[in-house]
Amino acid sequence: MGVLILGIETSCDETAAAVVTDGQRVMSNVVASQAELHRCFGGVVPEVASRRHIETLNPVIATALAEAGLGFDDLNAIAVTQGPGLLGSLLVGLMAAKSLSFALKIPLIAVNHIEAHIYANFLLGEEISFPFVAMVVSGGHTDIVYARSHSEMRLVGQTLDDAAGEAFDKVARFLGLGYPGGPVIESLARKGNPEAIPLPRAFLEEGSLDTSFSGLKTAVVNHINRSRQKGEEVDLSDVAASFQAAVVEILVTKALAAVETYGAKALLLAGGVAANGHLRDVMLTRMRMQDVKVVIPPPALCTDNAAMVAAAGYYRYLRGDFAPLEINAAAGLSL
Ligand code: KG4
């Protein structure tokens, strides 16, 4: 029957549980999003998020098992996101995972959320060989990871200020488009001209794999304020398209630099921002020109989910890398 792992993910505002066989076959993947709950605040309110996780997690786990046609006794291990993320939210998932591990007498596997995003790419049935470069672009991270093997993953680039998704969210909030910002900006951008507004691209110093998006965000804000002062009409589609084009150019440039620096043959894209169609298109085209294989999960596996946690957990399971019941949630956990 293979190794059946229950994944649990509660690091931010998605309550998620999934069952994955052998790190690749998704038996069920249940995600209860809290986006609606936080929308009126323009972003995730940590205290509200953790309370909702408490209410939602047990039914989500029950649904994940039911959809997989399995019972608790069929499971071989519990994999859970230990961090990084919101401490109160992480604790809910971790406590549930510990309880299940203890009660069922099966191993507890602690997974890093960034690592989990990368492993969403292993659920696609694609051949992925090492070394590869992964780019995790989410609401909290713009991480470039160099992976030599399943147990040797190193952070080689990160954002110096805002994460890529955070920039989407902040610009959307400023434009009054609501939360989360990525999907709204993407759909507005389809009607806009990406060259309408000249916006800065911060590439930082030569060779750097770090990113910075706060200057770009400020430039968008300044452009709108200036236009409004002059009484000019602001075309939000043009703003969205120009902003999105700048973010995508920065990300693709950094990904290309990383692949070249490390001689990688594959680029794995992951995280909520990887759901962006323009980013996917440009990344595929530019990497193909360099003969680099690109792997990108479908949008539902890019945003937070527990199948990716179970997939990452599988490779730790194979190594016998289990966590003791004393482990704590780690809001700032690094790779
Ligand atoms: O990975 P994720 O679901 O949660 C975190 O771990 O942060 O990523 C959420 C982020 C949000 O900032 C959201 O605006 C962004 O991903 N996002 C997108 C798109 N869909 C979600 N950004 C750009 N284009 C999209 N289509």
Ligand code: ZN
């Ligand atoms: Zn995430």
